[in-house]
Amino acid sequence: MKILWLPAAGCGGCTQSLLGAESRAGVLAQLADAGLHLLLHPGLSEASGDESLALLRAARDGSLSFDILCVEGALLRGPNGSGRFQLLSGSGRPVIDWVRDLAARARYVIAIGSCTAFGGIISSGENLTDACGLQFDGDQEGGLLGPGFRAAAGLPVINVAGCPVHPGWVVDTLLALALGAFGESDLDTWQRPRSYTEQLVHHGCPRNEYYEFKASAQKLSDLGCLMENMGCKGTQANADCNLRPWNGVGSCVRGGFACISCTEPGFEEPGHPFMETPKVAGIPTGLPIDMPKAWFVALAALSKSATPRRVRENSRSDHPLILPGIRKSGPK
Amino acid sequence: MSRRLTIGPFNRVEGDLEVTLDIADGRVVSAQVCSSLYRGFEQLLVGKHPFDALVIVPRICGICSLSQSAAAAAALADATGLQMPENGRLASQLILACENLADHLTHFYLFFMPDFARPAYGGHAWHAQAERRFKAEVGEALRDVLPARADWLRLVGYLAGKWPHSLALQPGGTTRAITATEKVRLLTVLREFRAFLSGSVFGDALENVSALRTADELFAWAQGRPADFPRFLEIAGDLGLERIGRASDTFLSYGAYAQHDHAGQQGNGHRHLFARGVWCSGPQAFDEALISEDVAHAWLFGEQPLHPRRGETRPLLAGFADQPDAYTWCKAPRYGARVAETGALARQMVAGQPLLRALVAANGGSVLARVVARLLEIALVVPAMEGWVRALTPGQPFCNQWQLPDQASAVGLVEAARGALGHWLRVERGKIASYQIIAPTTWNFSPRDATGAPGALEQALVGLPVGDGESVPLAVQHVVRSFDPCMVCTVH
Numbered sequence: 001m002k003i004l005w006l007p008a009a010g011c012g013g014c015t016q017s018l019l020g021a022e023s024r025a026g027v028l029a030q031l032a033d034a035g036l037h038l039l040l041h042p043g044l045s046e047a048s049g050d051e052s053l054a055l056l057r058a059a060r061d062g063s064l065s066f067d068i069l070c071v072e073g074a075l076l077r078g079p080n081g082s083g084r085f086q087l088l089s090g091s092g093r094p095v096i097d098w099v100r101d102l103a104a105r106a107r108y109v110i111a112i113g114s115c116t117a118f119g120g121i122i123s124s125g126e127n128l129t130d131a132c133g134l135q136f137d138g139d140q141e142g143g144l145l146g147p148g149f150r151a152a153a154g155l156p157v158i159n160v161a162g163c164p165v166h167p168g169w170v171v172d173t174l175l176a177l178a179l180g181a182f183g184e185s186d187l188d189t190w191q192r193p194r195s196y197t198e199q200l201v202h203h204g205c206p207r208n209e210y211y212e213f214k215a216s217a218q219k220l221s222d223l224g225c226l227m228e229n230m231g232c233k234g235t236q237a238n239a240d241c242n243l244r245p246w247n248g249v250g251s252c253v254r255g256g257f258a259c260i261s262c263t264e265p266g267f268e269e270p271g272h273p274f275m276e277t278p279k280v281a282g283i284p285t286g287l288p289i290d291m292p293k294a295w296f297v298a299l300a301a302l303s304k305s306a307t308p309r310r311v312r313e314n315s316r317s318d319h320p321l322i323l324p325g326i327r328k329s330g331p332k
Numbered sequence: 333m334s335r336r337l338t339i340g341p342f343n344r345v346e347g348d349l350e351v352t353l354d355i356a357d358g359r360v361v362s363a364q365v366c367s368s369l370y371r372g373f374e375q376l377l378v379g380k381h382p383f384d385a386l387v388i389v390p391r392i393c394g395i396c397s398l399s400q401s402a403a404a405a406a407a408l409a410d411a412t413g414l415q416m417p418e419n420g421r422l423a424s425q426l427i428l429a430c431e432n433l434a435d436h437l438t439h440f441y442l443f444f445m446p447d448f449a450r451p452a453y454g455g456h457a458w459h460a461q462a463e464r465r466f467k468a469e470v471g472e473a474l475r476d477v478l479p480a481r482a483d484w485l486r487l488v489g490y491l492a493g494k495w496p497h498s499l500a501l502q503p504g505g506t507t508r509a510i511t512a513t514e515k516v517r518l519l520t521v522l523r524e525f526r527a528f529l530s531g532s533v534f535g536d537a538l539e540n541v542s543a544l545r546t547a548d549e550l551f552a553w554a555q556g557r558p559a560d561f562p563r564f565l566e567i568a569g570d571l572g573l574e575r576i577g578r579a580s581d582t583f584l585s586y587g588a589y590a591q592h593d594h595a596g597q598q599g600n601g602h603r604h605l606f607a608r609g610v611w612c613s614g615p616q617a618f619d620e621a622l623i624s625e626d627v628a629h630a631w632l633f634g635e636q637p638l639h640p641r642r643g644e645t646r647p648l649l650a651g652f653a654d655q656p657d658a659y660t661w662c663k664a665p666r667y668g669a670r671v672a673e674t675g676a677l678a679r680q681m682v683a684g685q686p687l688l689r690a691l692v693a694a695n696g697g698s699v700l701a702r703v704v705a706r707l708l709e710i711a712l713v714v715p716a717m718e719g720w721v722r723a724l725t726p727g728q729p730f731c732n733q734w735q736l737p738d739q740a741s742a743v744g745l746v747e748a749a750r751g752a753l754g755h756w757l758r759v760e761r762g763k764i765a766s767y768q769i770i771a772p773t774t775w776n777f778s779p780r781d782a783t784g785a786p787g788a789l790e791q792a793l794v795g796l797p798v799g800d801g802e803s804v805p806l807a808v809q810h811v812v813r814s815f816d817p818c819m820v821c822t823v824h
Contacts, residue, residue, distance in 0.1 A: 009371055011820050012346050013394020013496040019438070019478060020485050020495070026478025028469055038469055042343045046446055046468035049339035050803040076371075079649035085370045089350035090340025121391040125376035128647075164394060164497055221507050221731035247489030248482070255493015255500045256507030260387060262497075273381035275499070318509035319727055 010073025420505020
């Protein structure tokens with residue numbers, strides 16, 4: 001399958017993340033070996049200037065066939081609907097016009113990252129550039145291509161959301177497409193591949209014991225659970241970040257800071273400082289998904305009263321002060 | 333015969349770039365550099381909680397993400413007068429160095445070298461090897477380099493959770509305390525990266541590379557050595573890359589990797605591994621007050637050049653045709669009234685690195701000098717990083733706690749891979765009232781200023797040969813990429 005990768009108004013971080021995929025001969029070889037050929041990628045291809053433009057024009061006109069359009073970055077409709085905040089270099093034409101034309105030719109369209117899916121970080125505040133996603137404007141259906149858009153193979157835009165994406169989310173999606181093993185039922189409510197959104201960031205969180213006992217971090221670098229005070233949304237965020245590590249060994253919470261739910265539309269405007277948990281009467285307003293508030297309050301009260309001293313003390317330190325006990329009697 | 337040539341989209345750079353050349357008698361006589369994307373980060377930061385800058389600014393750029401974090405953290409620390417604990421300082425530097433070296437590697441293998449594999453160079457003795465090794469997307473080197481880069485980024489996995497877009501870099505230090513076992517693992521990551529560098533990249537020990545002091549020593553060392561940096565030097569020698577790409581030869585560095593000064597905590601209690609300063613035919617002290625930004629040729633409103641502390645960003649929303657002098661979203665930063673170049677070459681010029689000083693003394697800033705500076709910096713920084721990891725003290729704090737004042741005016745100056753990165757922050761009533769950013773490529777790919785003085789790249793392109801039928805002139809490709817531009821940082 002041939003991939004056309006088009007940059008829109010992004011930071012390039014999703015491509016940078018993708019290049020870090022763990023693969024024996026690197027991600028480019030991995031894709032090539034699976035029959036995925038990059039027809040054009042602005043960060044990687046030899047072609048430049050007129051060579052690239054000729055290729056893009058041929059793809060737009062239909063004289064050069066391709067299968068997958070990957071767009072990376074928000075779509076800027078401003079100012080005043082002109083698209084003038086981003087002209088495709090060398091073409092004098094707004095990127096949004098190129099995206100509309102190329103999407104109409106593609107068998108599959110993939111939004112790479114939350115900017116492309118929903119608008120992302122630059123749509124926050126007054127959204128001066130009138131940024132949106134390919135098929136969503138924040139959490140509203142529509143976006144650049146409209147709610148009824150279907151690519152030639154019949155699917156809507158595939159939103160590989162995340163800021164940035166985990167390399168595995170992109171690779172898994174592309175490889176499934178190459179196998180012919182990806183259909184509409186593989187997408188969730190936000191049109192994200194279910195392969196990585198059927199999990200919560202909470203799953204596999206290394207701070208799980210602190211969560212169980214509501215032993216919470218009080219300040220930056222503390223070992224405790226980040227939900228109560230530090231703004232962590234891991235119990236609400238759909239992603240497998242703690243089941244499939246980042247950069248071999250990491251994740252946001254492993255790095256000591258909050259999950260900001262970057263796979264979700266609207267993550268950029270949480271309505272509170274990112275690193276503080278909003279509360280009403282001392283109770284976090286964002287409760288674990290699927291959990292009624294009364295249950296959470298009751299469970300929190302119970303678990304706080306039962307917190308082992310080790311867990312409580314360690315939660316407020318940047319390194320363990322008290323080690324787990326070691327049983328001397330052998331396993332029972 | 334004269335003509336105008338517009339080159340875009342300029343690929344294998346980070347972000348959107350268009351270069352327009354006026355060509356007469358087979359040479360570039362004038363160049364205009366256009367940053368063609370405007371996203372409005374400086375505007376959307378206004379009104380936010382100051383801490384939120386740590387979430388927002390890394391997302392300006394996915395390749396300089398941690399550098400943007402570091403500059404924001406430095407500005408917030410400046411607002412409070414906060415010092416980091418020693419572990420926090422070491423971990424912050426390791427994190428920033430990891431990104432900077434990864435970027436140098438990415439630039440060399442993915443962005444810069446593939447141009448030598450182009451069919452147009454088919455007549456050169458080195459071409460077959462360059463094509464096998466460096467061809468874009470498929471060169472055999474990539475099968476080696478991408479896994480090595482992924483392994484290298486484990487350092488950030490341990491210390492900062494992930495790359496890009498981490499929240500680990502904080503004004504008071506880092507959020508992730510390293511255990512004694514993890515310290516051992518960090519040294520393993522460094523050892524494996526060192527082995528990759530000594531093998532594939534340099535074909536020699538890092539210390540032997542950084543000991544090279546003159547162009548003659550460098551080229552003699554490279555002769556026949558089966559590794560990628562020597563292969564580049566063979567190509568550079570053949571093509572005369574030391575003779576193209578000269579810009580203003582005023583080099584600016586904010587100083588990289590603060591070293592603890594045991595002499596005292598007062599005032600500027602830190603010095604840098606690579607010094608802060610300006611080089612213009614000789615060393616000069618750096619004065620932050622001399623920085624200004626001019627918008628005479630940008631699609632932005634503004635009257636006179638402003639220091640970023642008083643800076644503003646007001647984009648044109650209509651009437652583009654009424655601003656015929658404007659051709660980019662990029663402001664024109666100036667140091668004094670001078671056009672400055674920044675990046676690894678500037679950093680090493682200011683730091684006094686003998687080989688780079690010798691290369692610049694002979695030919696000025698050049699494609700060769702900029703690429704050598706990046707590779708040399710890899711050889712210089714890895715040993716320093718090994719020392720920083722050894723100095724980490726598990727059990728001691730990594731992060732100091734702090735409170736931000738309701739009113740503040742502050743600046744954070746750091747060195748990203750591509751050079752001098754500054755964030756100027758004003759806080760009023762506990763919210764961000766102003767946030768101005770000057771990124772490295774804003775300096776290097778600046779447009780003309782009000783006096784008509786062209787930016788660094790615009791100067792560096794003048795005089796380059798362009799053949800009659802050429803639409804993608806190769807010398808232009810080399811000169812542009814020699815700066816390792818990051819366009820998403822340039823206009824944020």
